[in-house]
Amino acid sequence: MGTGLFWRRMSFIGWQMRQYMICRKNLRKEYGDSVQMDGYDIDYGNQVLTLKLGSLGTYVINNQTPNRQIWLSSPVSGPARFDWDVATKSWIYRRTKANLLQLLEEELQQLCAKPIDLS
Numbered sequence: 001m002g003t004g005l006f007w008r009r010m011s012f013i014g015w016q017m018r019q020y021m022i023c024r025k026n027l028r029k030e031y032g033d034s035v036q037m038d039g040y041d042i043d044y045g046n047q048v049l050t051l052k053l054g055s056l057g058t059y060v061i062n063n064q065t066p067n068r069q070i071w072l073s074s075p076v077s078g079p080a081r082f083d084w085d086v087a088t089k090s091w092i093y094r095r096t097k098a099n100l101l102q103l104l105e106e107e108l109q110q111l112c113a114k115p116i117d118l119s
Contacts, residue, residue: 031108031116056111059104070100076107 032040039054047063057075064071070082070091082091082100091100101118109115 031112031114035112035114037112053111072100072103074103074107076110077103 041052049061051059060073062071085092
């Protein structure tokens, strides 16, 4: 692998990790405290973000570095694989054109009756 390709991949992985950490921070601090839900928990490890919403279900967001994708398992919309869209600078599900962060915001608001901003 050439040096330029190596650093582009490392930059891409680093960007993904920052997005995860921003998402995790917003979910834990700003949202988790306001929802007041039994069984609410968020965990991040091994490139997997797990959001438990008690009896409402569990979200799993998995960073698939070899595929350059983010996989989502949602209790509302089911499984989806998101690819990075350079034009919109966002993660897009090719089948439905859904934006990952917008989808999460809509579903969490639907389930928890509270708006959230993950951007």
